[in-house]
Amino acid sequence: MEKPTLPKGTRDFGPAVMAKRQFIFDNIRKVFQKYGFQPLETPAMENLSTLTGKYGEEGDQLLFKILNSGDFLKDIDSQKLEARNSRQVASDISEKGLRYDLTVPFARYVVMNRNEVSFPFKRYQIQPVWRADRPQKGRYREFYQCDADVVGTESLICEAEIILMIKEVFKGLRIQDYSIKINHRGILSGIAEHIKATNETSLFVAIDKLDKIGEEGVKNELREKGFDEKSLTALFNILSVKGSITNKIAFLAAHLDTTQQGMKGLRDLREVFNILKSYGATTDQVDFDIALARGLSYYTGCIFEVKINNVGIGSVSGGGRYDNLTKAFGDKENLSGVGFSFGVDRIYDAMEELQLFAKDAHASSKILLCHFDDESFHYSLGILTKLREAGIAAEIYPDQAKLKKQLDFANKKGIPYTIVVGSEEVKSGILPFKDMVKGEQEKLAIDQIIQKIA
Incomplete structure (x- = not known):
């Protein structure tokens, strides 16, 4: 019999991994709720008409399509089948697809429920998404996103609070060395107008790859799209500007002063930073990245990475x-x-690489009750009840087994404390309480143990 396998780009998560992932989810959820966002869930599948045309040409190619139910080839034109062109046939055999992100389904939800929604509407959503991408390190075909969106307001306080939430989440995850890049699509449009670019999309897609393929790689890609050397020189005169956020804004204001969209973008960025200042927040770890474009075609204002x-x-x-x-x-x-x-999966991988997870992150129980015989087993159940009533995660070894096997179980599962109950403990009520990490043991009453752990 063939051994079972997983589809490429997907993974199982065992208990130890799930405990760490849950730590990330809990931190993110706590911050989202703290800033007034409400939870929402949408179906894993959407109609393809909902998904297509929202992510740009590259995004549309990465949509996972779901075959129609039943005999999906029955009514297909034979000439289409003989042409063997999958794009021509796709719309006839597939009406649904797995969601690519959480933003488009959210927008669809808002439109369908706008009479029940109170605006501005703030929602958060933590669910998996799917992309038919080539699997590699940090890039999966199935992965979780944790989204927070506000719809129904143009206030730039929303952009400022995104920066605050990112900072707060990373503080909770103990991630200290990171960079929040910010730009504005209006600034990019202003740059396109300044260099007289006729194809904005090609320009944005190319410069967004600057940190991956370098200046010469971007220039070559744009040359292939018909950009001349004069335009490329003007472009990199802007993209290569260094210095503080204030210096970059001043430089761009001098070069984009004739572009309406460019100046609006700069005004928006100034306002975002002014709001942060009013909050008493610093711009540490915030970088105004002029080359940041973000691939998704639906962005129109400030963009973050x-x-x-x-x-x-x-x-x-x-x-x-x-x-x-x-x-x-x-x-x-x-x-x-x-x-x-x-992106929880990438955050998880980064935290593993940086060894930021607590050593006991995978522990499901705080304490394991071990026993010698039937009498001590039943006595231990009363102790177990008291521990759980005190809010302490606890469990009992379920079978009659040698003490070594029970203690080995605690070690393998990462349970930090044990109580061993025998006939003497049943009579006295004084219990051997052992710290499995330090190897230290003391005899205490159950109330003292509860107080110590709490």
Whole structure:
């Protein structure tokens, strides 16, 4: 019989891994709720008409399509089948797809439920998404996103609070060395106008790869798209500017002063930083990255990307403002929205690489009750009840077994404390309480043990 396998780009998560992942989820969820976001879930599958055209051409190619139920080839034109062109056949045999991200389903939800939703609507969503990408380190075909979005307001306080939430989540995860990159699509459009670029999309896609393929790689890609040397020189005169956020804004203001979108982008960024100042927050770890473009085509305002430094992993968070997404679903009153997402899988990999998880992160129980015989087993059940009533995670070894086997079980499971109950303990009520990490043991009454652990 063939051994079972997993599809490439997917993974199982055992208890030890899940405990660490849950630590990440809990920290993110706590911050989202602290900032007033409400939970939401949407189906794993959406109609392809909902998904296509929202992520750009590259994104559309990465959608996982679901075959129609039943005999999906029955009514297909034979000429289409003979042509062997999958794109021509796809729309006839597949009407649904797995969600690519959580933002588009959220926009669809808002449009469908706008009469029940109170605006501004703040929601968070923690669910898996799927992309038909080539699996590699830090890139999976199934992975979790943790999204927070606000829709129904153009206030830039939302952008400022995204930065605050990112900082707070990373503080809770004990991640100290990271960079929050911020830019504005208006600034990019202003740059495109300044260098007289006729194809904005090609320009944005190319410069977004600057940190991966370098200046010459970006220039070559743009040359192939018809950009001349004069435009490329003007482009890199802007992209190569260094210095503080203030210096970069001043430099761009001097070069983009004739571009309406560019100047609006700069005004928005200034306001975001002013709001942060009013909060009493610093711009430490915030970088105004002029080359940041973000691949998704629905962004229209501020855009964000977060990287953890000194790890071989790409961005772990990203997002931005989108002013036209609900309009894509026929919404008469266009709603402005802004949001961002944490990639839990990449954060997990980075924290493992940096050894940031607590050593006892995988422990499910605080204490294990061990016993010698039937009498001590039944006596231990009363002790177990008291521990659990005190809110202490506890369990009892379920079978009659040698003490060594029971203690080995505690070690393998990472349970930090044990209580061993025998006939003497049944009579006296004084219990041997052992710290499995330090190897130290003392005899205490159950109330003293509860107080010590608590």
